[in-house]
Amino acid sequence: MELQVASGKSEVAKMSIFSRSSAARQGHSTFSQPSNGILVHMYGDVNCSDDDQTLIIQDFGEKFYAEQLCYMAVKNLELTPSVAPLFALAHHSLESWSPPNETVPCTEDCAREFVLRVRFIPSEKEINRLSSADNRMFNYLFQQIRSDFINDRIVYHGQLINQEHQLGLGVIDMVRYGKQHDIDLSDLRNLPPQDFIPVCAKNNFKKFLDKHRLSLNFKRHLEKEYKQYETDTVVSAQLTYIQSILRNAEHYGMETFEVLMVKDSCDDCKAEVNVKPHDDKFPGLNIYEGKVIQTLAFLPK
Numbered sequence: 001m002e003l004q005v006a007s008g009k010s011e012v013a014k015m016s017i018f019s020r021s022s023a024a025r026q027g028h029s030t031f032s033q034p035s036n037g038i039l040v041h042m043y044g045d046v047n048c049s050d051d052d053q054t055l056i057i058q059d060f061g062e063k064f065y066a067e068q069l070c071y072m073a074v075k076n077l078e079l080t081p082s083v084a085p086l087f088a089l090a091h092h093s094l095e096s097w098s099p100p101n102e103t104v105p106c107t108e109d110c111a112r113e114f115v116l117r118v119r120f121i122p123s124e125k126e127i128n129r130l131s132s133a134d135n136r137m138f139n140y141l142f143q144q145i146r147s148d149f150i151n152d153r154i155v156y157h158g159q160l161i162n163q164e165h166q167l168g169l170g171v172i173d174m175v176r177y178g179k180q181h182d183i184d185l186s187d188l189r190n191l192p193p194q195d196f197i198p199v200c201a202k203n204n205f206k207k208f209l210d211k212h213r214l215s216l217n218f219k220r221h222l223e224k225e226y227k228q229y230e231t232d233t234v235v236s237a238q239l240t241y242i243q244s245i246l247r248n249a250e251h252y253g254m255e256t257f258e259v260l261m262v263k264d265s266c267d268d269c270k271a272e273v274n275v276k277p278h279d280d281k282f283p284g285l286n287i288y289e290g291k292v293i294q295t296l297a298f299l300p301k
Contacts (some may be wrong), residue, residue, distance in 0.1 A: 016256045017094055017117075018153055038064065038106050039113045040073045040089065043143035046177055046195050055116075060108050073116045083137045094153070118144055121253025123278045124246050131235050142238045145245060146173065148252075155250045163201055167214075169244055170196035171221045171250035175229045176237035185226050191278040193218040238279050251276060261289075 044053035056063070064072075066089045074084045074147045089098040091211035092113040104112055118141050122130065131138045148154050148180070149169070173196045178188045193214055194202050205214045229237050246252060254276040260269075271289040277280070 012220050016290050017090060017097065018155065018252075036060075036108045036111050037070065038104055039111055039112065040069055040116050041071060041092075041116075041288060042077060042116045043140060043147050045143060045180070046191075057106055059106050060078055061106065063103050063105050065100065066098040066102040066104060066114075069104065069114065070100075070116065077136070079136050079140070080134070083134065086137075087116055088119040090117045091115075120255075120275075120277055121145070121246075123280050124243060125280075126278065127242060127246075128239065131239060135235070138235070138238070140243060145242055149245055150196075154245060154252055156248050161248050163204065164243075165248075166198055166201045167193075168221070169241060170201075171218065171225045172229070172237060172241050172244075174218075174222060175225050176234060176241065178226070179229070179232075179237065180234045185223065185301070188222060188226070189219050251279070253278060 023292065037056060037060070039057075040055040042053045042055065055069075055076045057069075057072075069089060070087045071081065073085045088100070090096070091098065093114065094115060094117075097119070098114065104114075106112075115238060121141075127138070127141065130141070131261075170193060174188055174191065174193070176197070177191075178184065183191075194205070194211075205211050251274070254274055257273040257275065259271050259273050269289060271287055274286040274288070277284070
């Protein structure tokens, strides 16, 4: 693999985990707020307690590297150490990352909170391969994508996917949840639909009559989808859910950096760098400087 490097140096000024900075602000972390130590929150399923999904470190006076904390969290999830480099620690706001060599002190006076995330979302083809190669890793990635969908962190082509599509994904997710946790259809009917749909969709069903209408429609579609997916595996339902999101998303998994370009021939100027190593058509980087696009491509040998 070779890297074609454009001329000029760049200094990172500001970045966004999501493809547009607004996406990071739409949904906020819903993890608990403990009082001290280091806390690495991890994604879990519906009704999963924060305690079960949080690595709590209270070795006060000690210091840890961010990369070290990733490996500790991966071990806590009982994932193989070989997948640890795929993860990074996002700050609690989900607006920036911790560099691997960042030193994190463990103190009694405050809580330092992070979220364990797969840093770049693989392509659909790679996710399909992962579903059979490493089910635990695939399931964690699914829960991360699910969380981003539920919390409106995904930017879609043109505009948000319509409400019917959102509710349809919610139904598929409820069927998946039932199959994964051995909950039959009669018990699934009693679960609140609001746990399976995005925040923006929930806002349309705040009134009592609207909630009742949502519940009735959800149950009707649930029965239909349950029959359709009754013979399918949990993984197949998860893949259907993921594929529907990825195919409607706008560069989901791409990171955006605002940089300062330093050149000998002209004054310093701001530019935008898009990092997308798993893009199907152009894996690499795009640098937007005004109307001029410079590319740094990952090329096969």
